[in-house]
Amino acid sequence: MKLPEINLYLIAPEIILSVFGFLVLLLDVFSAKEGKKGYLAILSLIGVVIAFFFTLPLMGSTQTGFEGMFISDGFSLFFKVLFLMIAFLTLLISMGYAHREGIELGEYYALILFATLGMMLMAAGSHLITIFLGLETMSISIYILAGIIQEDRRSTEAALKYFLLGAFATGFLLYGMALIYGATGSFYLKDVASHIASKNLLRNPMLLMSLVFLTIGFGFKIAAVPFHMWTPDVYEGAPTSITAFMATGVKAAGFAALIRVFFSALPAFRPDWTMIMWVIALATMTLGNIIAISQTNIKRMLAYSSIAHAGYILVAFVAGNDLGTSGILFYLMAYAFMNLGAFSCIILLGKKGEENTLLSDYSGIGFKYPLLAASMTIFLLSMAGIPPLGGFMAKFYVFSAAVKSKFYWLVILGVLNSAISVYYYLRVTVLMYFRESEREITGLQFSPASVIALILAVIGTLYMGIFPSNVLTFAQRSIAGLM
């Protein structure tokens, strides 16, 4: 019997994340009870940085490992960099926040590391089971993280809701995968594609069903309409740092797996899923934007905005060309910066027992906390797609991909959506700069780590808007082997 080939070097970043995750768990047991858990966050940060440095040397070559179940190509490495970046910023944001909200738990940091590990596996899976394992690792960690503030009822509710619906969606996903196996006899993405091509399974009912089920499963993770129902409640209830993590990381991982499975395994069904996704993209953008207008809580508003952003990204998915796929990668990175930035602003504006997440709490802070408000303005305008910020360039690439594939109406409806979205993003700036504060927000303590995260996010958002070339080239090179 031949031993399976094992190339640990390929999964070094994943190994490091798990090791540090367990280390954090272990040290947690031996450390003092209250207020002394900050070093665990720093330890996790170190883990993320080391994992990052083990990811870099893998760049530039495509290798598979573990009997072809795991692939390390440009696409997965781009996402690994993205996930590590998101984890890094999330950990920074969390440091002050967790302490403030009394989340004195080592597992908080460990779970962030494990969730990141899951995301990385999702991007690197070339086998449906690998992708599924990654997805579950990520999801279960996030379920716990969403409900980690046990005394907060909304947090617990968020976790339960997310868990129940998430488990259901996972069921669909798994069913879809099983049907693919049933029809083609393989879990390997490449084999599935070649089976479909060689045996002409284009009208195979099992595969068509699986297409629908996979769309549902992934649609849930990326919060696409009509599988978005959980988003506002969960985003509102979960700890803000975790909301940021979900909106950026989970969404990006969902897209990574969606692109990988659909483009590698099911390219033959492109005409079918293009139609489905066209409708979903439009519904997602429109519904997200329109409902966002009527929100009074900024976390809920950003939840709907994140739904809308999933819609814009799906526009590029529909386009289905090189430009679109690299556009998606660019978009997810820009979105990570601006969204994490916006959430860190939200965190900085709160204090213990006073979250200040109502829109009216933002009245008049423009001249009281000028730098905080200016950063928030940058993030919101970037989400609205105003140049010269990252969000503009991201939308530009996404829409140009769709124009290239001649989806003119989708683009026109998309940009009009973008114009609608300006309204609610602007409303926050209206409150911040044009209105007097209704009540004083005083005694804010800016945690240095969150401020660093904020500065990094501002730099990232501006950099991707003013000098988009480098990231775009990186994204374009990353999708080379995929299409």
Added chain:
Amino acid sequence: MSILGIPILSFLIFFPLLGAVVLLFIDKQKLETLRVVTLLLTLVEFFVSLPLFFIFNSKIGEMQFVEDYWWVQSYGISYKLGIDGISLLLVLLTTFLTVLCILSSWKAIEHRVKEFMISFLLLETGMVGALVALDLILFYVFWEIMLIPMYLLIGVWGSPERRVYAAVKFFLFTMAGSVLMLVAILVLYFIGAKTTGQGTFDVLELYKLGIPVETQYWLFGAFALAFAIKVPMFPFHTWLPDAHAEAPTAGSVILAGVLLKMGTYGFIRFAIPLFPKAALDLLPLVCALALIGIIYGALVSMMQPDLKRLVAFSSVSHLGYVMLGMFAFNMQGVQGSIYQMLNHGISTGSLFLIVGMVYERRHTRMISEFGGLSKVMPVFAIFFMIVTLSSIGLPGTNGFVGEFLILLGAFQSNVVYGVLAASGVILGAAYMLWMFQRVMFGKVTNPKNEKLKDLSPREITVLVPMVILIFLMGIYPKLFFSKMDVTVEKFLKDFKGKVEMKADAPQPKVTAELKK
């Protein structure tokens, strides 16, 4: 030409930005320092831009002072700048008006001075950038950058009652138009990439494309919508009176003086040369809207009780002339149109300054509150009279030259347009003079007006350059025409060349019908 090793156009774009950064480090309590520093910065900007006027070679119709670097090479987006006879004058107008705006805000802006000055400098960066950009994406970026400072100017320093409404309306109107333009830009890019094999956003390259007429209609429509909202043409003008009425004086001046010109400039730089056939075919529509704007704007002005709204609606009327002249597609019309852009910047800008000065004294803009001011404020009355006459277009002032040429051009292209537009001149005289009479003449009926102070030296300093320009442009227009002659000739030659070339091309639909 370059300054400190930086090419002049880049310098003009980024110097105000740098200035804004400098202001960040000044204590916000030191109001006087902030004002002086900003004034100096804008003066430097103006004096750096001034030599352009003399160095500019008016014998060449091509772009000058060109800078061309890659921005995003893989996408064909470049950082390409350059000016011709049209943008040269508009850039100068921008730098000139900005100085006066800062000067006029000396007393009017009392709170959050630092933020005001920073916004204004950012606005200047956006305006200059949009005027000199020769790459569509670069233009779009600056076009949008202008929005944010203007939005803040209206929203933060506007008059208390409806500033937020006006600011948001301004932003949304402009944004809605420009996103569709972005789609059109993308479509254009891919048409270019398909025909030449090399995608580019360089306007000068895109001019050369032969775009199918059917597609031209769509693309022209998208561009025209964005620009028509900005101009604003009837029926997209509804944001303008609100924005003008609520904005602080300096905001109104720069909005009328430069931002509205971005719309007309957009037509002449982008929409018409890129899609000449569509422009020609849609000429009746554009001219009809322009004429409606002229007459409707004038009639509504007449009924306004509020001085600022009156001037705002007069802008709708004046910009109607600009559009009409441009779409006459002859030398007189186009030259008159460009001249009128400058005139409007100066005359209407001055009118807003003057209204602002009265407002600072009385904190009201209602015409009914005034009367007999000429006795109380004689110096003010002289300036007001000159500006009013210039706005009406009295011979000897700048307004006459522009309107006359536009009418000349309009009559040549279509007598009906000419006749209707000329009737607008009469209406223009009517509402301006009536307003002037109600504000300035008669007895002082309102006791609050009895002790108004006449203009201060600073205010006179603001108005004198305007008045000098009014007469200079009225008496010696050649100075300015000589700069744009060749450019406009080239514009018309290219336009006619392209339109005729298209007409010669086989038109399948017609032949199909003939075969039947």
